Amino acid sequence: MPRHTSDPIPRSPDLSHSPDSHGTHFPRWMLNLKGTKVKGGLRLGEVLGTGAFGVVYVGAGSHFADNRPVAVKVLSAAGIGSERRRQIEHEMLCHSRVSKHPNIVTLHRVFVDLMAYYAVMDLHADGDLFKCITEDEFYVGNDAMIKVVFGQLLDAVEFCHENGVYHRDLKPENILCRNRGNTVLLTDFGLATRNTFSQDFRCGSEFYMSPECVGFPKVRAYSTVHNDIWALGVILVNLITSRNPWKCAEPQDGGFASFYEDPAGYITDTLPVSRDALVLLLRIFRIPFESRLSISGIRAAITNIDRLLLTPAEAAFAPHSARQTAAHLFDIIAARRPHVLIEHYEDICAYFPDLAEGLCERLRLDMSEHGLINDVDDIFSENAPEPVRHFHRELPEWSVPIPIEIRPEQLEDVIGYPQSPDMSRDNSAETAGSEGPITPDTHPIHVADDVPEVALDGAQGLEGRMEEMKIAGPADLPSVTALSAFSSRIARVLGSTGSFFR
Incomplete structure (x- = not known):
C-alpha cells in the first residue's frame, strides 16, 4: 500500500502484491493455448499464472514426471531478437544446472518451435511461500517449521552458488510450497547470472535487493552472492513477522534510512523478534557486504536459536x-x-x-x-x-527481557522511527523482469492495515537494550x-x- 503521508509515522507497502510497473511483454495469443498439443504428447490445460514475459499452463498427457500433471512455462519465440533469445536460453541453462536439488523445482525438458519456448517442470499446486505466509499463516509462532523451511531454502541457494548460479530474484513469490508449507522449492531463474559480480543494478524485486544492488553505497559492481544473502534475510523477516523491513534498501526509504543510522535500535523498536533472532538479522544485514554472514554461518546460527519471537511478557514492554x-x-x-x-x-x-x-x-x-x-x-x-x-x-x-547493548543516544527518539512495511508481493522494480512465474498470481492482500509495519536493523553490539524489569x-x-x-x-x-x- 502507498505511504500514508498524513501519519506521523510513515508506513510502507504491506505484504500484498505490488503492481508491475512494466506490465506484460507477451502477445495475447499466448493466453489462448488451452488444448494445444506440444511435443512429447503434452497437452496444455488451464492457465496457472502469468508473468512479465510468459504464461504458465497446467500440462497433461506426457511421459514426463511419471505421467503426473506438470507446469509448462511458455515464452514467446515469435519476432524476438537475438538478445531476448539469449536471455531465455540463459534462464533455462541456469535452471537446468541446479534442477536436481530436492528444494529446487525440477526442469524436465525444454521444447521450442517457431512460436514459443515450452519449459516443462514439476507442478506444485499448493501455491507459493507468499500465500503460505499471508493467507495460510502456517509459520507465525511455529519456530520449528520456520527453521526447517528456511533451512531448505538455505540449502537450495547454497547449491546454486556452488554450481555457479546466482539467483538475484529471491522472494516468497519465487518459492513454491507443498505438504502444507513444510517443503519449499526455489524456482524462476529469469534473472539468474553466472557472474559473481554484476553491474546490472536494480535487478530483482525492490523489497529484496541489497543496498549495493540498488546502488548504495556507490560501487562499480555488486556481489551477487551477498545480494542473495541479503534477500534471504528479508525472507526470514517475512517468515517470522509477516512483514518487510523496508520498501527498498536505499537512503530515500524512511525505514532503511533509520536502519542505516541505527541498526540495532531500529529493528528493536519495530520488529518483535527475540534477542537471538535480532543478532542473526544484524549479522545478515551488514554493510559493507564483505562482512555479511555466509549461508553456512546463517544455517549454524538459526539452528541454535530457541525462539524467534518475543514472549508476551517481553513484547508488553x-x-x-x-x-x-x-x-x-x-x-x-x-x-x-x-x-x-x-x-x-x-x-x-x-x-x-x-x-x-x-x-x-x-x-x-x-x-x-x-x-x-x-x-x-x-x-x-x-x-x-x-x-x-x-x-x-x-x-x-x-520472560526477563534480554539485555542488549545500545548507546544511550539511541534511546532518545524511538518514537521517530518509521514503521517497517507489511509484506507485499513486489514486482514493481524488476529491471530485467523474470520471464514468468511458475505459480498463479493472487489478488492483492493487505495484512492488517492498522498494525504497524516492521523494520530491520544493522549489526553492532547488543548488550543492554531492554533493562530488567519488575511489573x-x-x-x-x-x-x-x-x-x-x-x-x-x-x-x-x-x-x-x-x-x-x-
Missing part, C-alpha cells in the same frame, strides 16, 4: 510499533495454534487482555473438538481469573498464584497433545 505487531501475531497464534500460548496465558491476560477471551474460546473449542477432556467448561470456569492489565510480581526467568500494579488484583494455577491446569490436561491443534 517493547516499543509501540513492535508491541502492536506482536499483538497482531499473538492474535494469529491464538486462532491458529492456541497451544503455543498456554504457558504464557497469564501474561496474555495481564498485558494483552483483548486477546485473552479469544484464546480461551479457541482452547475450549479445540479441546472439545478433539475430545481431550470430558467437561471442558470446568477448566475455564473454576478459578479462572478475569483478564487484568497489571499485577505485582517478578517476571519468571524465561508494578495494584496489590489487590488477582494473584499470580491463581493465574499460575489456571494455566497449569490447562497444561496438565493438554500434556503433549500440541499436535492435535492446527
Whole structure:
C-alpha cells in the first residue's frame, strides 16, 4: 500500500502484491493455448499464472514426471531478437544446472518451435511461500517449521552458488510450497547470472535487493552472492513477522534510512523478534557486504536459536510499533495454534487482555473438538481469573527481557522511527523482469492495515537494550498464584497433545 503521508509515522507497502510497473511483454495469443498439443504428447490445460514475459499452463498427457500433471512455462519465440533469445536460453541453462536439488523445482525438458519456448517442470499446486505466509499463516509462532523451511531454502541457494548460479530474484513469490508449507522449492531463474559480480543494478524485486544492488553505497559492481544473502534475510523477516523491513534498501526509504543510522535500535523498536533472532538479522544485514554472514554461518546460527519471537511478557514492554505487531501475531497464534500460548496465558491476560477471551474460546473449542477432556467448561470456569492489565510480581526467568547493548543516544527518539512495511508481493522494480512465474498470481492482500509495519536493523553490539524489569500494579488484583494455577491446569490436561491443534 502507498505511504500514508498524513501519519506521523510513515508506513510502507504491506505484504500484498505490488503492481508491475512494466506490465506484460507477451502477445495475447499466448493466453489462448488451452488444448494445444506440444511435443512429447503434452497437452496444455488451464492457465496457472502469468508473468512479465510468459504464461504458465497446467500440462497433461506426457511421459514426463511419471505421467503426473506438470507446469509448462511458455515464452514467446515469435519476432524476438537475438538478445531476448539469449536471455531465455540463459534462464533455462541456469535452471537446468541446479534442477536436481530436492528444494529446487525440477526442469524436465525444454521444447521450442517457431512460436514459443515450452519449459516443462514439476507442478506444485499448493501455491507459493507468499500465500503460505499471508493467507495460510502456517509459520507465525511455529519456530520449528520456520527453521526447517528456511533451512531448505538455505540449502537450495547454497547449491546454486556452488554450481555457479546466482539467483538475484529471491522472494516468497519465487518459492513454491507443498505438504502444507513444510517443503519449499526455489524456482524462476529469469534473472539468474553466472557472474559473481554484476553491474546490472536494480535487478530483482525492490523489497529484496541489497543496498549495493540498488546502488548504495556507490560501487562499480555488486556481489551477487551477498545480494542473495541479503534477500534471504528479508525472507526470514517475512517468515517470522509477516512483514518487510523496508520498501527498498536505499537512503530515500524512511525505514532503511533509520536502519542505516541505527541498526540495532531500529529493528528493536519495530520488529518483535527475540534477542537471538535480532543478532542473526544484524549479522545478515551488514554493510559493507564483505562482512555479511555466509549461508553456512546463517544455517549454524538459526539452528541454535530457541525462539524467534518475543514472549508476551517481553513484547508488553517493547516499543509501540513492535508491541502492536506482536499483538497482531499473538492474535494469529491464538486462532491458529492456541497451544503455543498456554504457558504464557497469564501474561496474555495481564498485558494483552483483548486477546485473552479469544484464546480461551479457541482452547475450549479445540479441546472439545478433539475430545481431550470430558467437561471442558470446568477448566475455564473454576478459578479462572478475569483478564487484568497489571499485577505485582517478578517476571519468571524465561520472560526477563534480554539485555542488549545500545548507546544511550539511541534511546532518545524511538518514537521517530518509521514503521517497517507489511509484506507485499513486489514486482514493481524488476529491471530485467523474470520471464514468468511458475505459480498463479493472487489478488492483492493487505495484512492488517492498522498494525504497524516492521523494520530491520544493522549489526553492532547488543548488550543492554531492554533493562530488567519488575511489573508494578495494584496489590489487590488477582494473584499470580491463581493465574499460575489456571494455566497449569490447562497444561496438565493438554500434556503433549500440541499436535492435535492446527
